Amino acid sequence: MKKDIFKSYIETVKPYEPGKPVKESERELGLRHVVKLASNENPLGPSRKALRAMRKALQEAHYYPESKCFYLVKRLVQELGVTEDQIIIGNGSNEIIELIARGFLKEGDQVLSSATSFLVYPILSQVCGADYVSVPMKDFRYDLRGLLGAVTEKTKVIFIANPNNPTGTYVSTSEVEDFLSKVPKDVLVCFDEAYFDFVDVPDFPHTLFHVKSGKPNVVVMRTFSKSYGLAGLRIGYAVGSPQVIGYLHKIRQPFNVNAIAQAGATAALDDRFFLWRTKHLVRWGRRYLYRRFDQLKLRYLPSQANFILVDCGVDAEEVFQALLRQGIIVRSMKSYGLNTWIRVTIGRRSQNALFYRALKHFLKKRVKVKGV
Numbered sequence: 001m002k003k004d005i006f007k008s009y010i011e012t013v014k015p016y017e018p019g020k021p022v023k024e025s026e027r028e029l030g031l032r033h034v035v036k037l038a039s040n041e042n043p044l045g046p047s048r049k050a051l052r053a054m055r056k057a058l059q060e061a062h063y064y065p066e067s068k069c070f071y072l073v074k075r076l077v078q079e080l081g082v083t084e085d086q087i088i089i090g091n092g093s094n095e096i097i098e099l100i101a102r103g104f105l106k107e108g109d110q111v112l113s114s115a116t117s118f119l120v121y122p123i124l125s126q127v128c129g130a131d132y133v134s135v136p137m138k139d140f141r142y143d144l145r146g147l148l149g150a151v152t153e154k155t156k157v158i159f160i161a162n163p164n165n166p167t168g169t170y171v172s173t174s175e176v177e178d179f180l181s182k183v184p185k186d187v188l189v190c191f192d193e194a195y196f197d198f199v200d201v202p203d204f205p206h207t208l209f210h211v212k213s214g215k216p217n218v219v220v221m222r223t224f225s226k227s228y229g230l231a232g233l234r235i236g237y238a239v240g241s242p243q244v245i246g247y248l249h250k251i252r253q254p255f256n257v258n259a260i261a262q263a264g265a266t267a268a269l270d271d272r273f274f275l276w277r278t279k280h281l282v283r284w285g286r287r288y289l290y291r292r293f294d295q296l297k298l299r300y301l302p303s304q305a306n307f308i309l310v311d312c313g314v315d316a317e318e319v320f321q322a323l324l325r326q327g328i329i330v331r332s333m334k335s336y337g338l339n340t341w342i343r344v345t346i347g348r349r350s351q352n353a354l355f356y357r358a359l360k361h362f363l364k365k366r367v368k369v370k371g372v
């Protein structure tokens with residue numbers, strides 16, 4: 001191929017490395033049952049109400065889907081108290097991030113976010129030719145003052161994952177208020193709240209309030225992939241000002257969200273019991289694993305999400321491989337420079353216990369070998 005048809009700023013992009021699907025790992029390891037605690041999915045599966053609605057929707061799969069996700073948008077309007085022209089649905093919230101990048105960024109623009117955050121932000125920003133600047137964290141948390149200090153006239157978009165992936169930490173109401181009062185009005189501030197439903201602290205910011213009160217440069221993104229258990233369907237949404245949302249609608253594909261996902265997500269919003277069970281499981285699981293990590297004398301970060309970052313004190317890749325051999329998939333944090341840390345998704349009770357036992361077994365053996 002002629003070299004000059006490739007864009008140099010795309011050639012240097014490091015592709016996203018997704019967690020391996022369960023079936024692929026089972027095939028490769030020759031195991032019958034693999035426990036995947038690597039991609040922050042919902043271990044309860046999809047809600048029954050969602051499944052029923054999706055089965056019904058399958059019968060109409062010969063039709064194109066609703067282009068603007070009419071029923072889901074109506075349901076979200078009720079749920080969130082915003083207007084229809086303030087919502088856009090995406091093929092996962094990843095697509096919304098992509099629409100924002102495509103819509104607002106060009107070569108030479110600057111995107112700001114934090115170090116040790118969601119890897120899709122740099123990838124999609126760089127693909128549009130923008131410079132991605134990541135501000136160091138403070139105590140494993142987004143440093144909003146640091147972000148403000150890094151703003152230049154080239155800054156177009158700021159991504160704030162709250163709670164953050166992979167740390168599980170959050171920024172508070174007062175920090176966000178202060179930040180929004182100082183950030184230039186022509187910079188788009190995108191709060192990525194993929195893990196919003198797992199939060200249980202009282203000082204978590206009400207970012208939707210800022211959208212409702214008419215701040216034109218605030219966007220809030222959420223997803224059905226985590227608390228609603230629909231990651232495989234790819235569906236998420238953003239809420240923002242009619243001006244920004246209308247602009248994003250112009251650049252999306254006409255049928256960007258499939259009909260099955262629309263039906264599943266709409267029904268999932270009505271499955272209160274499923275959401276309650278999920279939240280309960282995650283909160284219980286967090287407390288369980290904190291206790292276990294304390295017993296193992298491991299440092300971990302208290303989390304507001306459905307995963308925990310833990311320092312195992314030994315090479316993370318080694319921990320990952322050892323757990324994998326026992327059929328448990330977690331995420332090594334080496335690519336973030338956290339060489340001895342892993343991220344583990346909260347699973348069902350039995351899965352959390354399996355993970356704990358496998359980790360304890362490995363660490364005991366490892367320390368013994370080291371001590372010889």
Ligand SMILES: Cc1ncc(COP(=O)(O)O)c(C=O)c1O
Nearest residue numbers: 092093094118165194223225236
């Ligand atoms: C911070 C954050 N934002 C967005 C997403 C992607 O969500 P979706 O599945 O809706 O594309 C994830 C998924 O891991 C995430 O961690």
